[in-house]
Amino acid sequence: MIRVRIPATTANLGPGYDCMGLALDLWNTFEMHPRGPGYSVRTFGEGAEILPTNEANLTLSTFLSECKNMGVAPPEGVHLVCHSTVPCASGLGSSSTATLAGVLFAFALKNRLADCDPADLDRSAVLERAISIEGHGDNVAPALMGGFVIVMPDESGVLTQRVPIAPLKVVVCVPEFDFPTSKARAALPDSYSKEDAIYNIGRAMIVAEALRSGDDAMLARAMRDRIHEPYRLDLIPGARSVQSAALDASAICVALSGAGPGIIAFAREGFDRIGRAMKDAFTVASLRSRYWILDATSEGADITRLPV
Secondary structure (H helix, E strand, O other), X not given: OEEEEEEEEEEOOOOOOOOEEEEEEEEEEEEXXXXXXXXXXXXXXXXXXXXXXXXXXXXXXXXXXXXXXHOOOOOOEEEEEEEEOOOOOOOOOHHHHHHHXXXXXXXXXXXXXXXXOOOOOOHHHHHHHHHHHHOOOOOHHHHHHOXXXXXXXXXXXXXXXXXXXXXXXXXXXXXXXXXXXXXXXXXXXXXOOHHHHHHHHHHHXXXXXXXXXXXXXXXXXXXXXXXXHHHHHHHOOOHHHHHHHHHHOOOOEEEEOOOOOOEEEEEOOOHHHHHHHHHHHHHHOOOOEEEEEEEEOOOOOXXXXXXX
16 A cells, blocks of 8 residues: 655745745545556545545546656555545646556556655656646645745746745635636636746746745735736626735735635734634635645655555
């Protein structure tokens, strides 16, 4: 049996569209049990009632397709057990944990067949494959590496920079609202002005430095965006009011978490007050919601071979 433990992530971080992400102390755990013949999945916790239990499951389908991609024969049967605490379709990287788990399982199987330690993986190769599947790396990179990561694919592979940051806590409020990533991406324009590009480039660099140094005033000024939030916020009922409510309740700054619909607030105190204010604002917009108070984590994906 192989077990993989992967953290939630928040991506974009305001102006860092598709290139900045942060790992959060909320985890999904996946176990692969060889069993045959046939394939099955059982999920406990978040998404247990809606996630597929067969080859349509994202982790299982990714595992099988990556085995094929690497020329590795998959077992005749596999049973996956998923213990999920990351809410689905929330902006907290739940689908990225599933994709990454599938890639890690495939690499682990390749190692085992070569009589190598399944946990001793080439993480650069794992990251490149996960990004190839996801199309962008701002969720899978911090999920794999932990911490705050700047990531950008280029013609030679993937550029990553893991930046140590000051201790950090966030409040994430997630409404019960269907806002798939495909819809969020479809809302974006095909091109941007030079002024908007400059606006975001400068602020993304300042956000990175503010997180590194723990400069809250700098973070508050820089956590602004012209690339994706203006086009997505109005598609999420109450989102702008939720942002204002968090700031009024003493949040340092607020942004969409990933593509949404979750809203993330950075703070030093009053976490429950901020969460309740965000939840109340969604209620006014006729949406039920939940909030989490989470620490940033420097830990990334962990893979372990366990006794059968």
